[in-house]
Amino acid sequence: MLPFAAPLIAMPARDRVVLLGTKGGPTPSPFRAPASVLLVIEGRPYVIDTPNGVAGQLAKAAIKLSDLRQIFITHNHSDHVIDAGTLLVLAWGAGLDSPVALHGPPPLKQIIRDSLAASRFDVAARMREEGRINLGPLVHVSERSNGGLVYQDDRVRVTSTLVDHYTVKPAFAYRFDTASRSVVVSGDTTYCPRLVELARGADLLIHEAMYLPGIDQLAGENAPKLREHLLKSHSTTEQVGQVAAEAGVKKLVLSHLVPASPSITDQMWLEGVRKHFTGEAIVGRDLQEV
Ligand SMILES: [Zn+2]
Numbered sequence: 001m002l003p004f005a006a007p008l009i010a011m012p013a014r015d016r017v018v019l020l021g022t023k024g025g026p027t028p029s030p031f032r033a034p035a036s037v038l039l040v041i042e043g044r045p046y047v048i049d050t051p052n053g054v055a056g057q058l059a060k061a062a063i064k065l066s067d068l069r070q071i072f073i074t075h076n077h078s079d080h081v082i083d084a085g086t087l088l089v090l091a092w093g094a095g096l097d098s099p100v101a102l103h104g105p106p107p108l109k110q111i112i113r114d115s116l117a118a119s120r121f122d123v124a125a126r127m128r129e130e131g132r133i134n135l136g137p138l139v140h141v142s143e144r145s146n147g148g149l150v151y152q153d154d155r156v157r158v159t160s161t162l163v164d165h166y167t168v169k170p171a172f173a174y175r176f177d178t179a180s181r182s183v184v185v186s187g188d189t190t191y192c193p194r195l196v197e198l199a200r201g202a203d204l205l206i207h208e209a210m211y212l213p214g215i216d217q218l219a220g221e222n223a224p225k226l227r228e229h230l231l232k233s234h235s236t237t238e239q240v241g242q243v244a245a246e247a248g249v250k251k252l253v254l255s256h257l258v259p260a261s262p263s264i265t266d267q268m269w270l271e272g273v274r275k276h277f278t279g280e281a282i283v284g285r286d287l288q289e290v
């Protein structure tokens with residue numbers, strides 16, 4: 001029991017892991033936003049992937065865009081990177097005046113350069129009218145082609161591994177180790193032993209997932225070809241369960257759901273997972289804290 005006059009202990013700001021969106025693929029859906037993840041570590045936000053609408057999702061998660069400092073891109077498919085430049089411009093418009101670093105595979109530098117070029121008119125106008133500092137010099141992109149240590153500060157150590165996303169190379173999974181938790185984000189990948197190694201013993205694995213019977217239904221006559229392509233690039237629910245089991249993670253969250261159809265129930269998503277993984281497993285929802 002605490003003594004009656006125990007001094008109040010200052011609690012550190014609660015760490016959060018938020019699913020900003022949970023669908024896979026570039027086509028907008030009325031049911032789910034495209035997959036990306038927000039970590040808030042002792043009050044500081046870290047963003048993994050910047051799909052369409054990510055700035056709005058961050059606002060819904062109560063993040064001030066001007067607080068952004070570190071952004072991690074798993075790979076350069078549009079459903080992971082298309083709003084990177086947009087997010088930077090909107091953060092700058094919201095008062096960003098400190099450097100922002102983006103980490104990801106090539107050609108991320110070119111993607112950001114071209115994307116920022118599209119906002120040159122707006123940036124010049126606001127510098128002129130609102131006295132803002134220039135956005136360009138605040139943006140730092142570091143490209144990597146191999147896994148390893150990506151970034152480290154006083155709150156988090158970020159490591160990565162190459163995953164297997166068929167012809168889209170390089171593609172990364174990231175692991176975030178903080179004082180309170182270890183969190184792994186798979187990126188897009190088919191079953192990959194390197195991801196098992198990265199996720200070894202993690203508290204939380206957020207993994208992409210594909211529900212094959214749902215794809216067969218959507219694809220119709222084109223099904224065999226589409227199925228073959230998807231199997232080389234993405235993970236079935238059975239494979240996700242296999243990775244979680246082999247890595248021995250404490251909790252598994254399915255995200256980047258393909259297809260993102262509401263007719264596929266949580267039970268259907270988890271059925272394949274359960275063949276291999278007996279730990280805690282959930283199907284992610286937009287803006288859910290996991
Ligand atoms: Zn994707």
Ligand SMILES: [Zn+2]
Nearest residue numbers: 075077165188
């Ligand atoms: Zn992809």
